[in-house]
Amino acid sequence: MRLSRLLLFGIVAAAMRSLPAMANGIEEGRDTFTAGVASIEVDGDAADWADIRFLGNVKFRAENGKLVLFEEYAGGHWSGPDDHSSAVAFAWESDALYLGVVVTDDSHQHASANAWNGDGVQVVFANAARDTVTHLYNFALHDDGRVIADHERGPGPYEAAVKRAGSVTTYEARFTPASLGVDRFRSGQKLGIGVCVNDGDKEEPGQKGWSGWGPHAAVFGKTASETGLVTLTGSPGDGDDGWTGQLTLVGEGATWKFLDNGSNQGAAWSKLGFKDSGWKTGKAPFGYGDGDETTRLDFGGNANAKHITTYFRHVFMVNRHDTIPALSLQLLRDDGAVVYLNGQEIVRDNMPASPAAMGHQTRASSVVDGHDEHHFYPFEIDPAGLIEGANLLAVEVHQANRTSSDLRFDLKLVAHGGDTEEEAEPAPLQLLGPGVNAADFRVTRFATGLDFPLGMQALADSSLLVVVSEPSGGGDSFWNSSGKLVRLVDADGDGHADEPGRTLYGGLPSAQTSLRVAGNLVLVTGQGKNRPITILRLGENPAAPLTLAGRIRINYPGGGWWHPHSALAFRATPGQPDAIDLFFQAGSDSNYAVTKKTAT
Secondary structure, eight states, X not given: OBOOOOXXXXXXXXXXXXXXXXXXXXXTTOSEEEEEEOOXXXXXXXXXXXXXXXXXXXXXXXXXXXXXXXXXXXXXXXXXXXXXEEEEEEEEETTEEEEEEEEEESOOOOOSSSTTSSSEEEEEEEOTTSSSEEEEEEEEEOTTSOEEEEEEESSOOOEEEEEEETTEEEEEEEEOTGGGTSSOOOTTXXXXXXXXXXXXXXXXXXXXXXXXXXXXXXXXXXXXXXXXXXXXXXXXXXXXXXXXXXXXXXOTTOXXXXXXXXXXXXXXXXXXXXXXXXXXXXXXXXXXXXXXXXXXXXXXXXXXXXXXXXXEEEEEEESSGGGOOEEEEEEEEESEEEEEXXXXXXXXXXXOSOSSSOOTTOOOSSXXXXXXXGOOEEEEEOGGGOOSEEEEEEEEEEOSSTTOSOEEEEXXXXXXXXXXXXXXXXXXXXXXXXXXXXXXXXXXXXXOOOOOOOSEEEXXXXXXXXXXXXXXXXXXXXXXXEEEEEEEOOTTOSSSOSSOOEEEEEEEOSSEEEEEEETTEEEEEESSTTOOEEEEEOOSSTTSOOEEEEEEEEEOSSXXXXXXXXXXXXXXXXXXXXXXXXXXXXXXXXXXXXXXXXXX
């Protein structure tokens, strides 16, 4: 479960109104795409796409709040679809994700050396939850006939082709698993993708507006929540879910978050949930003193008392981590470094063996100079430290002395494939996503007057799932009860169950009164201070038994009774069948404050 938001009851209604349609700014009902299997030759010819449905003329929310087909910018003028319109489509194979974009434009111009600055396409990729931008690729047809393709955020490379015939320009791109940071593409995989189709205006250079599918994922900041959701379906037919060869998870010259102010960051900075929003962003290699660093670091105001430690963080995505049998890491460090994977130390190089925990004033073991300053040192890493989805590499680089003339850092992480893989267990619930801390979940006031929650919910076949509490232990008290979930069927529609209900799950904690269904998950809550919230998975059909996915508990300070119904809104996390967003408020007659969230 992902508790990603917390709302006071007084503003829950407004927040819930914002959840359904157009949460990503794309026209309602046209913000998802189901991509089938196809083999596309990337040559700028749309013939391979003949049997694939394109999404065309999709409206989106402009900066002025209006739904538009085209957003004018910087003096640009749009006179209608003949002036500029676009359509997008996606297809896939196990080793390729294809993008097709067909643009009708009365005039094509691209004089800039930058792929984004003129008539061209920007493609933003996000994780399935659409809360993290993972990659950004741009490609365009230059006025001189060249195809310009770059990777603004991501390892690259990728294949692109653009051709123009009359007033129609066809863009095609092929993204390999390596270019999107996964081991391979699979049926059921979900990605957030936003496509911005930039448009120049006659002879005026640069961007003068845009259309596309979620173009605001790219313009006015790279925004994951503005992407549409693409789901891969079908089967490539290769019958092999393993993989061979190697996959670059973190490439040389990657983009990292970094902190170069000389502060003591303790231990939390190396963990996935740490908030690094105040850190700087740059591309490797990092350093100072050599003059060829991509990102120059600040060593402080005194050249004779430079900062000893500089911190780096990089999040990368892994799909089916259990299929990766081996990892190799190559580290460029001047002078020494300690590397962490998801908070666990995996490499300590040119650093003292003790103390076990490095301090921000701990110095490297020796000075690095000459050839060693640009050498990548190899290490074999245990892949057991990988997790499904977002992973974090954190590195602290230490100087040997305060008067050191230079510093340098870069890193490469490569996954090596095998011939077989074991069947994966169902993914656990995601309790906290990247960048989320338990300390964020706080409520300071409680508003009374909540409606009693629903004790039944409709399933996919219109049968009802009902929560039932029964006395147990010889008593008749509601508080001494056990709970279960029962399915009722009313096939003839007479308002009465056709037969006694079938229990789909028993053994719920006592006093369960409320349930919600969203996606593949069922949430059950009940009365009583600090009682757990039970999360269950639906079966393969509405009549199948439910299985326990996990429980969470919201802890409240102080004693006394609290209102029983903490879950006010509950939805499946977009693109993640085994994650939920839980919008809750909590409190009591005494206006208790929530100080923390703990998982049980």
